[in-house]
Amino acid sequence: MKKYFEILQKCPLFEGIEEKDLLALLHCLGAKTEKFDKKYTILTEGKPSKYIGIVLNGSAQIVQVDYYGNRSILSVVEPSQLFAEAFACAEVQSLPVSVIANEPCEIMLIDSRRILYSCANNCAFHQQMIFNLMKDLAQKTLLFHQKIEITSKRSTREKLLAYLGFQAKKEGANSFTVSFDRQELADYLEVDRSGLSAEISKLRKEGILDCRKNYFELL
Amino acid sequence: MKKYFEILQKCPLFEGIEEKDLLALLHCLGAKTEKFDKKYTILTEGKPSKYIGIVLNGSAQIVQVDYYGNRSILSVVEPSQLFAEAFACAEVQSLPVSVIANEPCEIMLIDSRRILYSCANNCAFHQQMIFNLMKDLAQKTLLFHQKIEITSKRSTREKLLAYLGFQAKKEGANSFTVSFDRQELADYLEVDRSGLSAEISKLRKEGILDCRKNYFELL
DNA sequence: TTCCTTTTGTTGAAAATTCAACATATATTC
DNA sequence: GAATATATGTTGAATTTTCAACAAAAGGAA
Numbered sequence: 001m002k003k004y005f006e007i008l009q010k011c012p013l014f015e016g017i018e019e020k021d022l023l024a025l026l027h028c029l030g031a032k033t034e035k036f037d038k039k040y041t042i043l044t045e046g047k048p049s050k051y052i053g054i055v056l057n058g059s060a061q062i063v064q065v066d067y068y069g070n071r072s073i074l075s076v077v078e079p080s081q082l083f084a085e086a087f088a089c090a091e092v093q094s095l096p097v098s099v100i101a102n103e104p105c106e107i108m109l110i111d112s113r114r115i116l117y118s119c120a121n122n123c124a125f126h127q128q129m130i131f132n133l134m135k136d137l138a139q140k141t142l143l144f145h146q147k148i149e150i151t152s153k154r155s156t157r158e159k160l161l162a163y164l165g166f167q168a169k170k171e172g173a174n175s176f177t178v179s180f181d182r183q184e185l186a187d188y189l190e191v192d193r194s195g196l197s198a199e200i201s202k203l204r205k206e207g208i209l210d211c212r213k214n215y216f217e218l219l
Numbered sequence: 220m221k222k223y224f225e226i227l228q229k230c231p232l233f234e235g236i237e238e239k240d241l242l243a244l245l246h247c248l249g250a251k252t253e254k255f256d257k258k259y260t261i262l263t264e265g266k267p268s269k270y271i272g273i274v275l276n277g278s279a280q281i282v283q284v285d286y287y288g289n290r291s292i293l294s295v296v297e298p299s300q301l302f303a304e305a306f307a308c309a310e311v312q313s314l315p316v317s318v319i320a321n322e323p324c325e326i327m328l329i330d331s332r333r334i335l336y337s338c339a340n341n342c343a344f345h346q347q348m349i350f351n352l353m354k355d356l357a358q359k360t361l362l363f364h365q366k367i368e369i370t371s372k373r374s375t376r377e378k379l380l381a382y383l384g385f386q387a388k389k390e391g392a393n394s395f396t397v398s399f400d401r402q403e404l405a406d407y408l409e410v411d412r413s414g415l416s417a418e419i420s421k422l423r424k425e426g427i428l429d430c431r432k433n434y435f436e437l438l
Numbered sequence: 439t440t441c442c443t444t445t446t447g448t449t450g451a452a453a454a455t456t457c458a459a460c461a462t463a464t465a466t467t468c
Numbered sequence: 469g470a471a472t473a474t475a476t477g478t479t480g481a482a483t484t485t486t487c488a489a490c491a492a493a494a495g496g497a498a
Contacts (some may be wrong), residue, residue, distance in 0.1 A: 025230045031432070050230040060374070064364075064367075064371070066368070066371075066372070070371075070373075071276070072367070072368070072371040074367060081276050085357075086356075086361065087356045087357075087361075088357075089353055089354060089357035090354070090357035090358050090359065090360070090361055096361070096364050096368070097364070111453075127346060127349075130346075130349055130353055131349050132236035133353050134308055134349055134352050134356060135309070137305075137308075137353060137356035137357055137360060138304075138305045138306075138307075138309035138356055139309050140307035140360060141305035141309070141356060141359060141360060141363065142305065142309055142311065144305075144360065144363040144367070145283075145293070145315050145316070147367065148283075148291070148366065148367065148370070149283060149285070149291070149315070150291060151367070151370060151371070151409075152279070152283070152285075152289075152291040153285070154289075154456075154484090155483095155484070155485085156484080156485075177220070178264060181445070181446085182445070182446060182447090183445080183446090190370075190371045190373075191485080191486090192485060192486050192487075193446085194446090194448080194449090194486080194487080195484085195485060195486070195487095196455080197446060197448080198445050198447075198448070198449090200446095200447090201447070201448085201495090206330075213445090213446085213494085217241060234479070250473090363497050373454090373485085373486075374453095374454070374455085375453095375454080375455075398477085400475070401475070401476060401477090402475080410455080411455060411456050412453060412454090412459075412476085413456080413457080413458090413476090413477080413478080414456065414457095414481090416476060416478080417477075417479090418457085419476095419477090420477070420478080432464085432475090432476085
């Protein structure tokens, strides 16, 4: 477990908890780690939402697939980040999303009841973790607002430019790589892939952006 | 303040707090109430996010207006419900949304710092409120998932039917009224109003639903 | 390298959305 | 009740998206 300390210390759930306490806390929480290959399902839509996940390395996508098989990508989670915490905290019966490994990754899973309710040892960190979860959920809400702001645009072009604008702001630079391939980007923006490719070509011809695979540059 | 006790007791923020303690707590929090006429702005996009709001009566809309003036409605908040709590908890610099009175309403506003951080009296309810906020934010996240599930559909028809399906589930009945007029429903579904009206007509002719103003019935 | 798979780009036709303009219906005000 | 304002429904044209099919490029495996 120790090799993940650096990642775990940056995890919002453990903010304000000192390294010396972390190992005991993880034990108390019954934390376990699992490895997943690319494209493997970490948590399955429709199943009970028992676990809060933490990405230790690699990355994962939060996806929703509708009745007709259309995939919608809600977000990407990267090392140190939590996922499925909202469903665990809201104690929903069944997960409304699946979590899929975006690349080979290691994941820590914690039974959410061990976080939300005091353990037998009544360890002192529950209050801190509740506060941390509250902060994290508030942050996640902002990301949803952002996604809605992007996808509420009516055209592929506007959606793409809004998305790239947010990425540029986040990276603090006009050039960056995105963690989506074309199909995934389309599924995040909720548009057609071929239409997205065509729009990228058009924007390139107009000198508005440059793009090579998942590298983008706003001009 | 006493006349709002019934509403406040149902407010997620005060769950688990007894009526006898509520008045003192509200005083401790420096809660104030304000009245707003229909269409008045309760909180303004771009301004600091100092306050958590509670709807006492009436209702309000959470809206976002983009560069071109296109309105997007994120959600509607009704009596007992919180709003702007995510921005307060995440301590963002400026609000990414406006909150608009949907009808004449009374609103309680609480400086979020009084909730998040212990007061001079160190009253015992902060922990409970933090827990309550965590639960509330988790619930709100589910609503965002729902909105994204609805608006990620590619056609006006599918968006409308997905929305009505969720409403029917929520109401536990196939007939219900929605708290949107046509333009607002269009702005929630992220579609064109006239196209929405046309789609409703079509669905009516096909015998799939009945609709009179904001009353809908799924057949 | 070569073969094979996957990803990305391109195109045209079909379908759907948006937009503008107007008709009709419903509320509101005096 | 009449007049006015607001909301909703209808239509056709322009634009855009989606869909399907294929071409081209990139990546991986042998």
